[in-house]
Amino acid sequence: MDEIDELLSIRAAELYYEENKTQDEIGQALRLTRWKVGRLLAQAKQRGFIRIEILHPRARRLPIERRLRDERGLADAIVVSTAGVTSPEELQARTAQAAADYLTALRPVPRTLGVSWGRTLFEISQHLRQGWATGVNVVQINGGVSLNRRPGTAAATAVGIAQKGGGSATLLPSPAILERLETKEAIESDRVVAGVIELARSADAYLFSAGAADHSSVHVESGYLSVPDVDLLVQKGAVGDVVGRYIDSDGNIVDPALDARTVGLTLDELRRAQLAIAVISGPGKLAVADAVVRSRLCTVLVTDEATALHLLDG
Amino acid sequence: MDEIDELLSIRAAELYYEENKTQDEIGQALRLTRWKVGRLLAQAKQRGFIRIEILHPRARRLPIERRLRDERGLADAIVVSTAGVTSPEELQARTAQAAADYLTALRPVPRTLGVSWGRTLFEISQHLRQGWATGVNVVQINGGVSLNRRPGTAAATAVGIAQKGGGSATLLPSPAILERLETKEAIESDRVVAGVIELARSADAYLFSAGAADHSSVHVESGYLSVPDVDLLVQKGAVGDVVGRYIDSDGNIVDPALDARTVGLTLDELRRAQLAIAVISGPGKLAVADAVVRSRLCTVLVTDEATALHLLDG
DNA sequence: GGCGATCGTGCTCAGATGAGCAGCCGGCCG
DNA sequence: CGGCCGGCTGCTCATCTGAGCACGATCGCC
Numbered sequence: 001m002d003e004i005d006e007l008l009s010i011r012a013a014e015l016y017y018e019e020n021k022t023q024d025e026i027g028q029a030l031r032l033t034r035w036k037v038g039r040l041l042a043q044a045k046q047r048g049f050i051r052i053e054i055l056h057p058r059a060r061r062l063p064i065e066r067r068l069r070d071e072r073g074l075a076d077a078i079v080v081s082t083a084g085v086t087s088p089e090e091l092q093a094r095t096a097q098a099a100a101d102y103l104t105a106l107r108p109v110p111r112t113l114g115v116s117w118g119r120t121l122f123e124i125s126q127h128l129r130q131g132w133a134t135g136v137n138v139v140q141i142n143g144g145v146s147l148n149r150r151p152g153t154a155a156a157t158a159v160g161i162a163q164k165g166g167g168s169a170t171l172l173p174s175p176a177i178l179e180r181l182e183t184k185e186a187i188e189s190d191r192v193v194a195g196v197i198e199l200a201r202s203a204d205a206y207l208f209s210a211g212a213a214d215h216s217s218v219h220v221e222s223g224y225l226s227v228p229d230v231d232l233l234v235q236k237g238a239v240g241d242v243v244g245r246y247i248d249s250d251g252n253i254v255d256p257a258l259d260a261r262t263v264g265l266t267l268d269e270l271r272r273a274q275l276a277i278a279v280i281s282g283p284g285k286l287a288v289a290d291a292v293v294r295s296r297l298c299t300v301l302v303t304d305e306a307t308a309l310h311l312l313d314g
Numbered sequence: 315m316d317e318i319d320e321l322l323s324i325r326a327a328e329l330y331y332e333e334n335k336t337q338d339e340i341g342q343a344l345r346l347t348r349w350k351v352g353r354l355l356a357q358a359k360q361r362g363f364i365r366i367e368i369l370h371p372r373a374r375r376l377p378i379e380r381r382l383r384d385e386r387g388l389a390d391a392i393v394v395s396t397a398g399v400t401s402p403e404e405l406q407a408r409t410a411q412a413a414a415d416y417l418t419a420l421r422p423v424p425r426t427l428g429v430s431w432g433r434t435l436f437e438i439s440q441h442l443r444q445g446w447a448t449g450v451n452v453v454q455i456n457g458g459v460s461l462n463r464r465p466g467t468a469a470a471t472a473v474g475i476a477q478k479g480g481g482s483a484t485l486l487p488s489p490a491i492l493e494r495l496e497t498k499e500a501i502e503s504d505r506v507v508a509g510v511i512e513l514a515r516s517a518d519a520y521l522f523s524a525g526a527a528d529h530s531s532v533h534v535e536s537g538y539l540s541v542p543d544v545d546l547l548v549q550k551g552a553v554g555d556v557v558g559r560y561i562d563s564d565g566n567i568v569d570p571a572l573d574a575r576t577v578g579l580t581l582d583e584l585r586r587a588q589l590a591i592a593v594i595s596g597p598g599k600l601a602v603a604d605a606v607v608r609s610r611l612c613t614v615l616v617t618d619e620a621t622a623l624h625l626l627d628g
Numbered sequence: 629g630g631c632g633a634t635c636g637t638g639c640t641c642a643g644a645t646g647a648g649c650a651g652c653c654g655g656c657c658g
Numbered sequence: 659c660g661g662c663c664g665g666c667t668g669c670t671c672a673t674c675t676g677a678g679c680a681c682g683a684t685c686g687c688c
Binding site for chain 2: 010044051053058061
């Protein structure tokens with residue numbers, strides 16, 4: 001296309017999209033036939049001169065979702081639009097809302113849903129509507145008797161999801177990480193704990209997030225790990241954690257000894273799940289999101305546009 | 315429209331604009347009739363959820379142009395899009411290009427075109443194509459024997475416009491501002507200068523820009539005014555200059571004594587013109603652009619989207 | 629100079645879309 | 659309880675649009 005056609009296609013696009021003229025009218029105005037106008041508009045689109053954005057907190061990016069499914073082998077992907085996002089909180093809220101929407105629309109409805117805990121999961125529980133399901137039982141899949149200042153967030157998450165879904169929650173009464181291996185093994189052999197873990201293994205679906213490997217981690221905030229602990233993990237190649245277990249960029253456990261002291265579903269158990277929904281968004285979680293997808297820790301990913309594009313192109 | 319319809323309209327918009335599905339297909343997917351889908355899409359548009367942008371350096375904003383014509387009483391308005399602009403230089407280039415385009419398309423072609431000088435005018439002269447007109451004579455409308463480091467820019471502007479338009483340029487051989495009133499009157503009574511000004515008065519069309527009243531002014535750069543001079547003008551209410559004459563926000567001369575020492579067309583002579591094309595863009599020129607339009611110094615305005623919106627909304 | 633390939637153009641026709649309209653349902657008042 | 663009104667729905671029909679095709683001009687090649 002020469003320059004004159006390029007200019008004409010811009011003029012045509014202005015009249016078509018901004019002035020709502022018909023292609024025929026544009027043809028008269030620019031002294032072209034309507035077919036020529038149609039071709040110019042098609043070219044303008046195809047050459048990327050026309051950008052159409054959907055500005056809405058609930059807007060999704062279906063083409064990116066398709067690419068994630070096709071190119072990264074996911075069973076499903078939900079990508080929220082970042083158009084018009086002004087704060088990290090809003091991004092988080094949009095992603096959580098999308099995850100809640102996905103859960104609500106999920107068919108068949110899972111009888112038992114395994115959940116982790118954390119900021120993201122808590123927000124999802126808040127975005128779920130009362131009656132989002134009828135009779136969904138929720139089970140915690142990793143330890144989390146919280147030591148932090150907002151005790152009970154982990155429990156509130158599971159209970160909230162269950163209660164709004166017309167079911168009940170089964171909590172895993174154990175710390176996330178124990179200081180000694182013996183204690184961890186003792187706790188796991190406890191009848192109640194063992195029962196919960198057994199229930200978690202049998203869940204129809206899992207819903208979890210991932211944490212970045214930095215000082216803002218919930219594990220640091222909760223006191224399970226110290227700042228130097230995290231630094232050490234990063235040195236060993238950790239990019240983040242999934243259900244409390246730190247992985248490197250290939251999805252492998254970074255520190256087997258630490259992992260052995262971590263209570264809950266193992267990553268391999270998670271990988272065997274039919275339906276594992278990971279909800280990961282935000283610029284700090286690019287690396288861990290990539291690791292989760294690459295190592296097939298999830299079958300479904302809920303994320304934001306920027307993260308999704310990073311997974312595809314970066 | 316309730317929330318459920320709002321969400322549906324977003325889903326429909328995603329399928330329509332991002333997936334290129336027909337309204338009928340969307341209807342099947344969302345279990346709606348195609349008419350409902352059509353109405354949802356119309357609502358999404360009307361409520362502003364759909365943003366269509368034309369990304370091109372030559373793109374214009376026709377709806378804003380119309381508003382400028384209607385609400386600000388301009389005979390014509392050219393508004394260049396700022397979408398994708400990364401630098402002030404690019405904005406300047408786009409505006410200059412638009413002005414050049416406007417001149418080229420102008421009918422009837424002016425026999426004599428009065429021009430001012432400055433950065434903007436020089437750039438317009440560069441963006442004009444060889445042969446943009448056949449036989450357009452150019453006359454300078456204000457003094458400008460340049461004292462600055464790039465001597466001859468003013469002359470080069472007029473000559474360039476004339477030469478590319480197949481005509482000749484008539485220069486106004488006088489400084490822009492003289493130190494003494496007597497000198498100014500003497501110069502204006504010079505036969506050659508008087509003849510040029512007479513020719514300028516008889517021009518069919520005028521093309522000029524406006525300067526902001528700050529230290530970056532061409533008058534400071536050229537040595538006609540000192541920094542304290544400008545500060546004083548600003549104190550007196552100056553928002554900028556048009557053809558070398560400083561005006562306040564109502565378009566009135568700020569300093570009559572200074573004005574009397576300024577050589578060239580007066581503002582009232584400019585206001586009587588049938589066709590006066592002002593080219594004003596950039597964030598620093600909001601106030602002077604408003605003054606020019608408010609005081610009817612121009613009949614046609616070439617500007618950028620941001621400036622135009624400022625003129626319209628405050 | 630003749631020939632075929634290629635491109636751009638404007639047609640036919642079918643599918644997609646929007647305007648206008650009648651019917652239906654729920655709410656409200658007499 | 660019945661009738662009226664307003665809003666929503668899904669229809670008909672006219673218009674708009676895109677795909678496919680045939681024609682003619684232009685260009686390069688023989």
